[in-house]
Amino acid sequence: MLRTVITGVTGRMGSTLMRLARSSRDFTIVGATARQGSPVVGLDAALAARMGEPLGLAVVDNLDRALEAGAQVVIDFTSAEASVAHARQCAAKGVAMVIGSTGFNADTRHQVVECARSIPVVLAPNTSVGVNVVIQMAAELARVLGQGFDVEVLETHHRMKKDSPSGTALRLAEVLAGSLGRNSEDLTFARRGWIGPRSEREIGVQALRGGDVVGEHTVFFFGEGERIELTHRATSRDQFGKGALRAAEWVARQRPGLYDMANVLGFQRT
Numbered sequence: 001m002l003r004t005v006i007t008g009v010t011g012r013m014g015s016t017l018m019r020l021a022r023s024s025r026d027f028t029i030v031g032a033t034a035r036q037g038s039p040v041v042g043l044d045a046a047l048a049a050r051m052g053e054p055l056g057l058a059v060v061d062n063l064d065r066a067l068e069a070g071a072q073v074v075i076d077f078t079s080a081e082a083s084v085a086h087a088r089q090c091a092a093k094g095v096a097m098v099i100g101s102t103g104f105n106a107d108t109r110h111q112v113v114e115c116a117r118s119i120p121v122v123l124a125p126n127t128s129v130g131v132n133v134v135i136q137m138a139a140e141l142a143r144v145l146g147q148g149f150d151v152e153v154l155e156t157h158h159r160m161k162k163d164s165p166s167g168t169a170l171r172l173a174e175v176l177a178g179s180l181g182r183n184s185e186d187l188t189f190a191r192r193g194w195i196g197p198r199s200e201r202e203i204g205v206q207a208l209r210g211g212d213v214v215g216e217h218t219v220f221f222f223g224e225g226e227r228i229e230l231t232h233r234a235t236s237r238d239q240f241g242k243g244a245l246r247a248a249e250w251v252a253r254q255r256p257g258l259y260d261m262a263n264v265l266g267f268q269r270t
């Protein structure tokens with residue numbers, strides 16, 4: 001059984017992970033955290049995560065304390081800033097990590113890369129197996145279709161999502177740019193006003209927000225007289241959670257380094 005700490009257990013993903021890990025024979029939850037000052041600190045972790053039967057484990061507000069019970073892996077879906085702080089704590093204690101948080105910038109990502117010198121870290125904006133298959137397919141489609149198609153990425157998420165565009169949309173755009181020989185300067189995040197004709201190199205990335213949408217991503221390849229749409233729709237957070245548990249089992253056996261879901265799933269880079 002993998003000795004696991006889950007951070008941010010009151011969150012949409014934290015509570016999903018608590019439920020899935022608890023019901024798996026392969027995991028034992030040895031620590032659960034919430035933000036400093038959260039009213040659930042000190043409460044039973046099952047209660048904090050809105051589950052039934054108590055776990056007999058109190059929520060703590062400091063990851064160092066949660067790691068005291070000999071954790072092998074931390075699964076962290078909180079925020080980029082919190083994940084960086086958690087990664088430093090894990091690096092100091094030699095504990096592997098799965099980070100599902102999004103909203104990283106160059107600096108916060110670099111700090112995770114530094115921590116991954118001493119511990120294995122899976123950093124994945126989307127842990128669903130289905131989305132990662134779509135990312136692979138999008139890269140391959142772009143490579144095969146070549147330059148004659150206008151490529152756009154559209155994502156839709158619930159009204160509570162804080163970062164935009166989604167980490168998955170950014171990953172899709174990066175992968176598409178890689179396949180098409182383009183770079184970050186070719187990504188277009190908004191259009192407004194007298195913008196003139198679309199340039200051939202652009203990769204558009206647009207975001208919608210509303211209601212309780214779990215997460216939807218479409219890559220459009222607009223051609224002359226035809227178009228291809230590649231869509232993934234998540235209707236439950238369980239697929240993110242199951243993918244994260246799979247990543248946790250995998251990362252606990254790895255050497256220090258920075259990995260993503262393509263590594264976990266054994267995909268060849270296209």
Ligand SMILES: NC(=O)C1=CN([C@@H]2O[C@H](COP(=O)(O)OP(=O)(O)OC[C@H]3O[C@@H](n4cnc5c(N)ncnc54)[C@H](OP(=O)(O)O)[C@@H]3O)[C@@H](O)[C@H]2O)C=CC1
Nearest residue numbers: 008010011012013034035078082100101102125126127240
């Ligand atoms: N990789 C993937 O497949 C997926 C990634 N995500 C990403 O995961 C992250 C979380 O998403 P979601 O669960 O919807 O968001 P929520 O806001 O529901 O959950 C985040 C949780 O983290 C807690 N938190 C924040 N800072 C800390 C801290 N320093 N220590 C402990 N807990 C902390 C929050 O507490 P409080 O409420 O008190 O602030 C909250 O409980 C986002 O970045 C999201 O984009 C989401 C779904 C799938």
Ligand SMILES: O=C(O)C1=N[C@H](C(=O)O)C[C@H](O)C1
Nearest residue numbers: 102125126161166167168215
């Ligand atoms: O915040 C969310 O909810 C999600 N975030 C991830 C992202 O930013 O890509 C993944 C998923 O689509 C849900």
